[in-house]
Amino acid sequence: MAGSDFCESKCEARCSKAGVKDRCLKYCGICCEKCNCVPSGTYGNKDECPCYRDMKNSKGKSKCP
Template sequence: MAISKTLMASLLISLLLMHLVEANQVKNNVAQDSLPTKIDCGAACATRCRLSSRPNLCNRACGTSCARCSCVPPGTSGINLDVCPCYANITTRDNRRKCP
């Protein structure tokens, strides 16, 4: 009788541990799927800032914003901001739009 209780308890604990491990794996897979994809900020910002009157300033601001948002709107400075709202909503201390 004592052996069957011990066997039953160890079986239940084993099933509980297996369930917890499986739930953790599913959680990790969901978290990895929701991560933003990495983009080449240097190339994306070079394209965006190629016609800027201040390319160094444009590239620096674009690079900072790209690192935060993992996206850069297509086209040149000032257009297509609706494609990447995170990028478009970053502002300076003076509440002006930071990203070109």
């Protein structure tokens, strides 16, 4: 299990340009804890983390920012 510091710093970078930052950080954190991976950059690059990429919310949309 990744330490929360890992997820925190990765998600901080991931969400640095997000419109709704707190929501981005929340979902990124959930995905990071489950997948132990956050894609690089602020957008896209999800092929680096198939688990993160493939997580869906209840509406079938991508859960992870």
